[in-house]
Amino acid sequence: MTSNGENANRIHILDQQTANQIAAGEVVERPFSVVKELVENAIDAQASAISVIIFDAQLEKIQVSDNGFGMSPEELRLSVLRHATSKINKLIDLDHLSTLGFRGEALPSIASVSQMTITSKQKDAASGYALHIQDGKATIPTQTAAKNGTTVVVDRLFFNAPARKKFLKTPRTEMGLISELIAKYIVAYPSVAFRLQNGAHLIFNSSGKGNSRHALFEAYGKNIAEQMIPFAQGYLSPPSLNRANRNSYHFIINGRPARSRELSLAIDQAYFGFMPAHRYPIVFLDLNFAPERIDVNVHPGKLEVKFHNFSEIKDNLVMEIRLALGKSEAVTPSFYKEDESGDVNSEPGKSNTAASYENSGKKPEEALCLREKSINLGNDLYQVLYAVATADSPKPKEEDREMALLPPLDKYIQENVFDTPRTATSDRLVYSSLTPLGQFAGTFIVCAGEDYLYIIDQHAAAERVLYEKIADQAKDNPSASSMLAVPMGIELSYQEYLQLTESIFQLREYGFILEHFGENSFVIRGVPLWYSGDNPEQLLRLFLDEINNDSASIVQIRKEELFMAACKQAVKANRYLTAADISVLFAKLDECANSSTCPHGRPLAVKISRAEIYKRFLRGSI
Secondary structure, eight states: OOTTSOOOOSOOOOOHHHHHHHHHHHHOSSHHHHHHHHHHHHHHTTOSEEEEEEOSTTSOOEEEEEOSOOOOHHHHHHHTSTTOOSSOSSGGGGGGOOSSOOSSOHHHHHHTTSEEEEEEEOTTOSSEEEEEEETTEEOOOEEEOOOSEEEEEEESTTTTOHHHHHTOOOHHHHHHHHHHHHHHHHHHOTTSEEEEEETTEEEEEOOOOSOHHHHHHHHHOHHHHHHOEEETTEEEOOTTSEESSGGGEEEEETTEEEBOHHHHHHHHHHTBTTBOTTOEEOEEEEEOOOGGGEEOOSSTTSOBOEESSHHHHHHHHHHHHHHHHHHOGGGSOBSSOOOTTSOOOSSTTOOHHHHHTTTTSSOGGGOOOOOOOOOOOHHHHIIIIISOOOTTSOOOOHHHHHOSSOOOOOHHHHHHSOOOOOOTTOOSOOGGGSEEEEEETTTEEEEEOSSEEEEEEHHHHHHHHHHHHHHHHHHHOTTOEEEEEEEEEEEOOHHHHHHHHHTHHHHHHTTOEEEEOSTTEEEEEEEETTOOOSOHHHHHHHHHHHHTOTTOOHHHHHHHHHHHHHHHHSOOSSOOOOHHHHHHHHHHHHTSSOOSBOTTSOBSEEEEEHHHHHHHTTOSOO
């Protein structure tokens, strides 16, 4: 009852136009949403060519055309009704979706905030049919001349929703979102020819030839396409090609461009140690799963994807990415990007190797190499850096430090380096195949390869060797402990006390030895064997924080601590190395799982191509 005694129904049914606009608010947020829904419909219609045209600067008129299988007059009439769809028939079909769209809300939702015309013709039909929708009301499909497929023209977008229009980004931002979306489709569907036109400006016109590398070139340009590293699930950028944010994580999941926080964190973990902190790679992942393993309907615009049992997916993906990065020489950055196919020789037909020594009067193996005067680090370097020397190990001879060409691996090295076989399919840099020329500033090792000059950071290289040695120790003895000479007391808050007591068995498995010392106090008597830092309390608190964070990885915590341990022991800059020092270092680098970056993600080596050197000296082109 109201205050004046009159009956009033506070609950009522909304009219169809209002209901459609509410649905449009979920599905059609912006011009980008219109293009996405219509392009996905075209892909579901098995189109091999899709065209998107933006007619005006405010993105109020959009046309999407395809050459798919088209619609009959009756299908055309049903297509603009809410919940009308060709993608599912019954409830169980929701668990086995194999199409991009399925809910039957896109067309009526778009039509409720625009004026829409749909023209469609089936391939075997004599003519096509057109349907016009205005103010949510559709006309009867009328016969018309048309090409095979479907064309949807959306005009006066958001003309009846001024509040929505007011909150749109600038036209340039909206157009950027649309172009990025089409670029993703070009990569996801290399066999489909995509065309995107903004007014008179043609942005994309892909060939649809079916070659994924060529599709990358058409969508993102030559520089990115040439540098990307292929692997089973897509393409990865080398660590030298990176960005300041994760906006270049491109995920195509069952053919649908989508976002996934879970996948983003998996990429971060896979590149952990290959890339500096706060830098992110460019990644294109094209993943396909059984429909029942993913949920694409967690976001109204189908932009987010959730996974069932993601841990298994993550472990396999991280392993594949790290293997691909570890096998690729592309992770060694170049100073300049050059045309590898160009002829840089001063005389046509002469090989690069011959040209290099054409005026030397010597064979390559006799050519002189410059070397800075070295300081004898002697046996202590082997013992501290590599832990393989003994008191009887021979010290490098004085003449070894001054000789022009460094000797090959001697008997000492052959008896002490690891003998882990390299992967036959690996094309990464083999350090032991390089010819060391000397050191620069006591910090960098300069080496000659077959077609490149390499500059290697000796501290980063030694740090990588030490890190992997310590990591192997942690892997082989995950629960082993090192007793502290002086036990350390630690006072915890009540919440921290509860966390520790609940995790006490886990902490023991990680190598901590703890003793309760009354109330909220504990004594740390032992730490993980691999830990060589000097702050056990900080390490314990770090573990407590991460154990109670479901998204955290204990493996990642260990790596962070291992980095610190490796840094403290690695050979520093301004240290001169002997011939034997460098030989041992290179041999051990070749045994590392990742020999391209230091544990922090900085590159171990950079290279300058023969072509670039010739170019800088104006040889070969004049």
